[in-house]
Amino acid sequence: MEYQVSARKHRPMIFEDVSGQPHVVRTLTNALTTGRTAHAYLFSGMRGVGKTTMARILAKALNCVQGPTAKLCLTCPSCVEIGRGSALDVMEIDGASSNSVDDVREMRETIKTAPARDRYRVYIIDEVHMLSTAAFNALNAIRFRRQSFRAVSTSRSAGSRDARSSTNSGEWRKVKG
Numbered sequence: 001m002e003y004q005v006s007a008r009k010h011r012p013m014i015f016e017d018v019s020g021q022p023h024v025v026r027t028l029t030n031a032l033t034t035g036r037t038a039h040a041y042l043f044s045g046m047r048g049v050g051k052t053t054m055a056r057i058l059a060k061a062l063n064c065v066q067g068p069t070a071k072l073c074l075t076c077p078s079c080v081e082i083g084r085g086s087a088l089d090v091m092e093i094d095g096a097s098s099n100s101v102d103d104v105r106e107m108r109e110t111i112k113t114a115p116a117r118d119r120y121r122v123y124i125i126d127e128v129h130m131l132s133t134a135a136f137n138a139l140n141a142i143r144f145r146r147q148s149f150r151a152v153s154t155s156r157s158a159g160s161r162d163a164r165s166s167t168n169s170g171e172w173r174k175v176k177g
């Protein structure tokens with residue numbers, strides 16, 4: 001398993017490339033097709049099942065010039081820049097290093113502002129289980145209601161912390177891979 005993961009050469013670029021997660025793909029593509037994406041998603045699952053990959057594909061799907069769409073074009077400036085990690089409106093936060101309350105506060109302030117170019121400001125908070133308890137609580141206190149904002153988190157532990165937060169705030173749509 002471990003060998004297989006590290007031996008894979010290419011990071012999947014579109015939903016169809018993500019293997020072994022048909023229910024996640026279906027949930028997300030349905031939401032995109034019907035225009036009913038949630039404000040906040042939490043992808044949980046074991047190491048290397050494609051949580052971060054899926055978060056990036058979702059960011060592209062939301063902001064693709066042809067979108068929001070389940071069939072991302074991969075050639076428009078939004079798709080290309082999100083793929084490169086240089087899109088102004090798609091922030092990727094590494095929960096392991098940006099794990100303080102101040103980091104979350106900064107995000108809360110940004111939510112209030114409109115995107116610079118893309119349709120949505122998307123925050124990908126990777127490894128959300130690495131946030132300090134105070135930062136985690138601050139994150140859960142955020143109301144993600146602004147239409148032009150989407151939050152996507154990944155977490156390796158499908159444990160109590162995630163479950164509690166998502167049921168308490170009612171804000172995170174949980175997707176388990």
Ligand SMILES: Nc1ncnc2c1ncn2[C@@H]1O[C@H](COP(=O)(O)OP(=O)(O)OP(=O)(O)O)[C@@H](O)[C@H]1O
Pocket residue numbers: 005008009010011012017018019020021045046047048049050051052053054154155156
């Ligand atoms: N379901 C999948 N289909 C195809 N490739 C995958 C899949 N899952 C992972 N990969 C490959 O493995 C690499 C690591 O995946 P990714 O970083 O998205 O996993 P993760 O779930 O975020 O892991 P971690 O828990 O360590 O953060 C990707 O670059 C991708 O090439």
Ligand SMILES: [Mg+2]
Pocket residue numbers: 051052053126127154
């Ligand atoms: Mg990851």
Ligand SMILES: [Zn+2]
Pocket residue numbers: 063064065066072073074075076077078079080
């Ligand atoms: Zn595109």
